[in-house]
Amino acid sequence: METSKTIEDVYYYDTSLNRFIHGSVKIQNGIIAGVEETQNSGDCSRFLIPGFINTHSHIAMSRFRGRLDDVNLEKFLEKTFKLDSERTKDDIFHSTICGIYELLSNGITSFFDLYYDEDIIWDACNKMDIRSFLSWNTLDREITTQKGDPVDNAESFIREYNGKSSIIYPSIGIQGVYVASLDTMRAANNVSKKFDTVLHMHLSETRKEVYEFLDKTGKRPVEFLSDNDLLSKRLNAAHCVWLNDHEIKALGKNEVNVSWNSESNLKLGTGGFPPVPELMNNGVNITIGTDSNGSNNSLNILETAKTGTISIKNGRWDAGILNATDVFRMLTVNGGRASHIPYLGEIKIGAPADFNIIDGNHFSLQSSDPDVMINQIVYSMNPAAITDTVINGKYIKKDGKMNLDIENNYRESLRFLKAAFKV
Amino acid sequence: METSKTIEDVYYYDTSLNRFIHGSVKIQNGIIAGVEETQNSGDCSRFLIPGFINTHSHIAMSRFRGRLDDVNLEKFLEKTFKLDSERTKDDIFHSTICGIYELLSNGITSFFDLYYDEDIIWDACNKMDIRSFLSWNTLDREITTQKGDPVDNAESFIREYNGKSSIIYPSIGIQGVYVASLDTMRAANNVSKKFDTVLHMHLSETRKEVYEFLDKTGKRPVEFLSDNDLLSKRLNAAHCVWLNDHEIKALGKNEVNVSWNSESNLKLGTGGFPPVPELMNNGVNITIGTDSNGSNNSLNILETAKTGTISIKNGRWDAGILNATDVFRMLTVNGGRASHIPYLGEIKIGAPADFNIIDGNHFSLQSSDPDVMINQIVYSMNPAAITDTVINGKYIKKDGKMNLDIENNYRESLRFLKAAFKV
Incomplete structure (x- = not known):
């Protein structure tokens, strides 16, 4: 250096x-x-x-790109869960190297990740010198394919890796309200509070998620999180498409960070658009996420930002409702604010x-x-x-020119994936 | 060669x-x-x-990029008309060279253009070796800033340049129903018929355009063109966002080519989405256009195609409504069909x-x-x-590596524009 x-x-x-x-x-x-x-x-x-700071990804999914296209979210998740359950450590490691190479090639210097086996992902990030915010994903013990309790796994991960690197930060995540009970979410939030880490989760991505949760609990997801003191400035909430005014206010009041994943939302045909102008008016810190190579499929965060922005302009019939400077700040300073790194x-x-x-x-x-x-x-x-x-x-x-080590790591991992899988 | x-x-x-x-x-x-x-x-x-074949652009507008952002179409056109009225031949020529360099860098090997002074643009295309379909724009004589009659200008252009190059094809255009009387449109169509050329026009881009025309004539634009025998397979109609079922059928029956300009439409906040699935079901030949550097702002046709496709998926709540192969064909073979080059x-x-x-x-x-x-x-x-x-x-x-002549032409034109204007 x-x-x-x-x-x-x-x-x-x-x-x-x-x-x-x-x-x-x-x-x-x-x-x-x-x-x-x-x-x-x-x-x-x-x-x-x-x-650029990419606030939502599942970087190890790079190998699945082009294999999960043109299907709705339910089918997408079903196919993804099946692929995930068959993965090896080598597959996750080399897929992560390839995904990070794409991030770096797109000018992304920091990324937030949500997945299991973040210890393997940590090794790849360390090899590729990218600033990383790695959240070990949690969900209810009864339905996970992780060995043991996901929250315990996440806590062990944080304990082991905290302070091990000056640019890689271990943290915890929650898959979403549809697979996590209040107990699981509370436990995850407590771990996040204890170690003062990011709490990264999918939130109100689809209308179905919101209405099924409402049927089950009598509350909408953000309302439920708010009433249970689970909203905080540690929370990095991805998607947030389906919100009402009350929920928007709660996100603002609790200083929640929202990761806007426009291309993933559009490509999965989830309907609607996140209420970006209203979130901004309520002081919510909006950032940009590409989501994974499975759903986007590109990790070009500029493309994601532009597509989202012009979609909102069109949806509101108002080309002036968002401007280039607002968006540039979402890509940079707002992402930094979500990381809590000064x-x-x-x-x-x-x-x-x-x-x-x-x-x-x-x-x-x-x-x-x-x-x-x-x-x-x-x-x-x-x-x-x-x-x-x-x-x-x-x-x-x-x-x-990409630094030679980074380039060689990419070439080697791509060779591994080509030999092991048909990529 | x-x-x-x-x-x-x-x-x-x-x-x-x-x-x-x-x-x-x-x-x-x-x-x-x-x-x-x-x-x-x-x-x-x-x-x-x-x-890739880009079926709608105003290539000489490259210099205006970044200077017409975050405003609705009316304000956009007002600003553009003012900038256009002050242009010199050198400005148009060098801006075109720079625009073509961007097309080529994006893998675009053919483009359809709609502008005035296409003779200057012809020279730039000839210098840059790109396959070009150049339509001299026409509108009513009383409101144009062109010297003389636009239809006569277009006809002279075709006469002079027909057969002068094996890859550049002169043709005629119409700005739109909002500035062209039936007489003007008939005259332009007759020129197109006489020389068997493309007839390139903006069509049903905004709801306002459609409803003002309906108020004035009692007919919607496509309906009006259909009733006056102005729809044909020579027509390359850009935008086509606001269509009813009757109009979609008329476009299909008359073998009209539609240039889908998703990013321009979204960025200008014109509302709605073109009825792509219905156009496909009615056999309309759908192609992709970037529109200009003023409105898009990028001439990355892949980005335009992806953004449009995922917008339609989201708008219909159906990720399967369009697939990658449909879109790939819009970018290639469908564009070729619109050109009438076997x-x-x-x-x-x-x-x-x-x-x-x-x-x-x-x-x-x-x-x-x-x-x-x-x-x-x-x-x-x-x-x-x-x-x-x-x-x-x-x-x-x-x-x-770009061919050295192409590279040098670009560098020289960019230097000219930087010296002459603040770009």
């Missing part, structure tokens, strides 16, 4: 001012140690932005040095104008425009 | 069988001269597919040699399995996975 380095002659994104400033960015020991404004003396077309997702002194450098001359941007660059990134940029990706001060990609 | 060449050891897409076959493809004098099936003896991960958009003997070669090991695909490759392309592929692009037998991109 380079202990000190200054990146000169770039436009860097100032999160507080909400615009690009020409100057230099100094990194030291994995942290942004200085930013300085300077005059642009030439034809600077390089833009330095926070790394300043993650920002370019400022003291922030983790996780960022991308973009070539404004790339075919998908064709611009050196800092005044429109946020729009170009959100509505047009191909992630191939990213020339450099830095995580925790370390170059993952430089001058358009 | 290489007069004869055989590409060995690829999976090529057989349009008739609707699947990939391992073998070789021979090209000769710009035409596919042979395809041969062979056993895959090694680890072939190269897939040869027809070039076999364009197919890989078969006698077809124009317009194709892409894809690296299955690319991060966005991670597959060598021909059985899922259509799904990977439609739902996940980053166009950066395209290693080779061939148009009319000529390599535009080879081994991941």
Whole structure:
């Protein structure tokens, strides 16, 4: 790792001012140690932005891509559970390496994961140098295929891996209200509280989920969580499509983070759109998640963000209801806020040095104008425009080339999967 | 141009069988001269597919990207008309070069354009070696900013440029029923009939357009065109969001080609979705258009196709209502059918040699399995996975590098635009 380095002659994104400033960015020991404004003396077309933060994925599912398409969520879950039950440790490990390679190639420097066997995923993340928030998934003991009690497994995982890496954070998750009793959810929440970790869960993804739960308990899922003190700023709630006004207010009041997974929701034909404008108006911290290679299928978070945004515009008959800056912040600073790592997702002194450098001359941007660059990134940029990706001060990609270790890990894991499975 | 060449050891897409076959493809004098099936003896991960065909764009608008965002269509058109009225020939030429570079980078080998000054655009297309269907836009003489009569201008353009290139086809367009009288539309259609060219128009893009026209004429736009014998297989109708069952049947019966522009429609917040399943059921030839850099903003046709497809799935609460193969055909063979060039958009003997070669090991695909490759392309592929692009037998991109002339043209035009305008 380079202990000190200054990146000169770039436009860097100032999160507080909400615009690009020409100057230099100094990194030291994995942290942004200085930013300085300077005059642009030439034809600077390089833009330095926070790394993208993907707040919902099941990264080990990369191998299933293209094999779960064009079916509704129920059939999708049925097929997924069957595939999951047959997996080996090697399969999970190598699939994770391949999935992370795709994240990194898309300029994603941090991701939130929800799965079982997160210890294996931890090893892959460690090998690939990506900042990771790994939540061991829990559900009721009677129906899980995990050995032993899922909540105990999650707690053991956190105990063992806490502090083992400066960029990988073990935590706990809940599959969803449809497979977790109040006792299970309380136990998971207590573990999350005890270790002060993220609590990552699927929430109100489908209308069916909401109405079946309402039939069973007399309450809607978010209402139920609220009444049982399970909503908090530790919660990272994925999907949140089916909410009423009362629930939106509860999410805002309890500082819940919402991971918006537009492409997964649309592709699975779950109907409706999350009430993004109302969530924003109620102060909910909205972030972006790609969901898995099974349901999306791409881990291109920019595509997910754009598709979601224009869907909301169309759904509300109002092109102005969301703008590029709102969305850019969901991709960066809001994701950082969901992680609870100070300043993650920002370019400022003291922030983790996780960022991308973009070539404004790339075919998908064709611009050196800092005044429109946020729009170009959100509505047009191909992630191939990213020339450099830095995580925790370390170059993952430089001058358009992925770091050789990362590249070799990917090639090796892909070879393993091709030999073991028909991929 | 290489007069004869055989590409060995690829999976090529057989349009008739609707699947990939391992073998070789021979090209000769710009035409596919042979395809041969062979056993895959090694680890072939190269897939040869027809070039993508973009059936609706205003390519000269590339310079406006990022400057027309987050506003509804009316405001968008107002801003665009103002920008258009101030343009110089150089601006149009260099913006077109930059736009075409983006098309080519996205694996688009043919595009349909609708604009004025198509003679300037013709020069840029000729310089960039892209297959082009250029429609000179017409509207009522009293309201145009074009000098003289738009229909006469279009006819002169066709007369002058017909047969001047083996890959660029001059034709005529109509802006839309909201700025063209029946006389203008009849005159444009007659020119199209006389020269047997494409007739390219915006049609039923917004609810407002439909209801204002209904108020004025007592008929809905498609109904009006049908009753006046203006629907034919020469017509390439862009958008077609607001149609009733009667109109859908009329489009099918008259063999009209529909260009589906999902991202533009969504981003402009025009509400609703085109009735794609019903159009398909009525035999309408559905193709994909990106629309312009102003409204989309990306010319990534795969993104447009995916976004549209998953939007329809969500809108109908049915993930199975469209599948990857339907969409792949919209991007290729259906586009070719709209062009009326025999076999364009197919890989078969006698077809124009317009194709892409894809690296299955690319991060966005991670597959060598021909059985899922259509799904990977439609739902996940980053166009950066395209290693080779061939148009009319000529390599535009080879081994991941754009042909040097094309690259230099782009760099030069981008420099011009940066110096002349703040881009």
